[in-house]
Amino acid sequence: QRNVDELTGQAESFITVCYQELEKSQSELERRLADIHEEVILTGTYIHTEEELAHGARMAWRHNSRCIGRLFWHSLAVIDARGAETVEEVAGALLRHVEQAYNGGKVRPVITVFRSDEQPDRTIRIWNHQLIRYAGYPGDGEQPRAGDPASDEFTAVCRKLGWQGSGGDFDILPLVISIGGEEPRWFPVPPGLVQEIPLTHPEIGRFPELCLRWYPVPVVSDMCLEIGGIRYPAAPFNGWYMETEIGSRNLGDIERYNRLPAVADLLGLDRSTNTSLWKDRALLELNRAVLHSFKQAGVSIVDHHTAADQFVRFQEQESRQGREVSGKWGWLIPPMSPSSTPIWNDNTLRDLHLSPRFMYQKKAYA
Numbered sequence: 618q619r620n621v622d623e624l625t626g627q628a629e630s631f632i633t634v635c636y637q638e639l640e641k642s643q644s645e646l647e648r649r650l651a652d653i654h655e656e657v658i659l660t661g662t663y664i665h666t667e668e669e670l671a672h673g674a675r676m677a678w679r680h681n682s683r684c685i686g687r688l689f690w691h692s693l694a695v696i697d698a699r700g701a702e703t704v705e706e707v708a709g710a711l712l713r714h715v716e717q718a719y720n721g722g723k724v725r726p727v728i729t730v731f732r733s734d735e736q737p738d739r740t741i742r743i744w745n746h747q748l749i750r751y752a753g754y755p756g757d758g759e760q761p762r763a764g765d766p767a768s769d770e771f772t773a774v775c776r777k778l779g780w781q782g783s784g785g786d787f788d789i790l791p792l793v794i795s796i797g798g799e800e801p802r803w804f805p806v807p808p809g810l811v812q813e814i815p816l817t818h819p820e821i822g823r824f825p826e827l828c829l830r831w832y833p834v835p836v837v838s839d840m841c842l843e844i845g846g847i848r849y850p851a852a853p854f855n856g857w858y859m860e861t862e863i864g865s866r867n868l869g870d871i872e873r874y875n876r877l878p879a880v881a882d883l884l885g886l887d888r889s890t891n892t893s894l895w896k897d898r899a900l901l902e903l904n905r906a907v908l909h910s911f912k913q914a915g916v917s918i919v920d921h922h923t924a925a926d927q928f929v930r931f932q933e934q935e936s937r938q939g940r941e942v943s944g945k946w947g948w949l950i951p952p953m954s955p956s957s958t959p960i961w962n963d964n965t966l967r968d969l970h971l972s973p974r975f976m977y978q979k980k981a982y983a
């Protein structure tokens with residue numbers, strides 16, 4: 618009985634706000650609430666309409682306290698894939714998501730929502746952290762490591778399932794999907810689907826000697842979307858990149874590709890002392906190379922200053938709508954030159970833990 622009351626309460630809160638924002642009438646709201654109440658009593662759950670699913674997903678983005686890119690929350694394209702039954706159908710939907718999101722370089726924010734987790738034996742899980750990501754190879758005593766250390770564990774799972782990579786720094790991992798307790802199935806990403814971007818620099822002609830590249834679209838695929846008490850454990854979503862994610866973190870972090878020394882050496886910087894600020898100069902040129910290369914390739918990307926300004930516009934927009942903004946300062950400030958952005962001095966940010974929301978969930982493997 619508790620679950621029925623808890624679910625009914627969560628449904629009521631969501632539907633009330635959702636129908637208000639969609640400017641539906643009071644009678645339509647009351648009818649929907651009565652129908653849901655009956656459905657929950659009869660079946661123990663309830664099914665979202667396409668409209669409720671779409672607006673709920675947009676609200677979950679708008680609510681996320683860690684996201685700097687929320688100005689465009691209203692434009693999220695929502696693909697309803699709750700009817701996908703087999704792993705083959707799921708894999709097909711994921712490949713279509715990547716294509717739709719890339720959109721020839723004019724990246725579109727898209728989310729694909731698969732069925733909710735009512736029936737455990739039919740629950741779909743995507744084992745990838747992101748649909749497109751590079752493999753990681755720890756190497757052994759003799760062999761040097763290769764690829765993205767963040768992918769080492771998942772890459773080992775893929776190899777155990779029979780997938781083979783080239784062992785290089787930029788092998789694109791397969792899609793790994795499971796349904797209920799079944800063994801996961803893996804599907805290679807077709808080579809032509811991902812137009813990777815080789816990194817060049819606007820002034821440093823020898824930059825390509827670093828042999829660096831990155832994929833155009835980040836599609837996070839391991840978070841759970843919760844709307845009005847209903848959980849969707851497979852709901853991959855993408856936006857476009859902010860350049861520092863690639864330049865400062867993915868390629869810059871010591872425990873990731875750790876390329877700052879190589880960039881500094883190419884620049885002929887003095888790495889024998891911190892006071893030359895060689896790491897800072899390497900970070901700057903690496904981030905400039907990322908922006909330059911994406912622009913050259915005609916692929917959407919945002920720099921951290923523009924993204925911060927857009928976040929301030931989002932705060933103003935939300936204030937006009939009479940909504941408080943949920944924010945986590947430590948996540949919203951960019952990893953490069955944070956104090957030069959307007960977010961730095963914002964001491965009003967609070968994490969409001971709003972729902973609908975995106976949640977972390979137990980890894981599908983290990």
Ligand code: HEM
Pocket residue numbers: 674678681683684685686687689693726727728854855856857858859862919924948975
């Ligand atoms: C449109 C362009 C977008 C940009 C530039 C952007 C930027 C970012 C950045 C830089 C982060 C921090 C990531 C990190 O430090 O690892 C973030 C976090 C996040 N974003 Fe956005 N975002 C965008 C769109 C979206 C969309 C479309 C969604 C979902 C519908 C979304 C949901 C989230 C969530 C859930 C997090 C927190 C992830 C976590 O806790 O690990 N974002 N965003």
Ligand SMILES: N/C(=N/c1cccc(CO[C@@H]2CCNC2)c1)c1cccs1
Pocket residue numbers: 835836837854855856857858859862
């Ligand atoms: N630009 C982006 N960046 C990210 C947004 C959310 C999560 C991530 C990756 O998160 C990892 C876990 C915490 N940091 C790295 C990256 C987007 C991905 C999907 C929509 S926008």
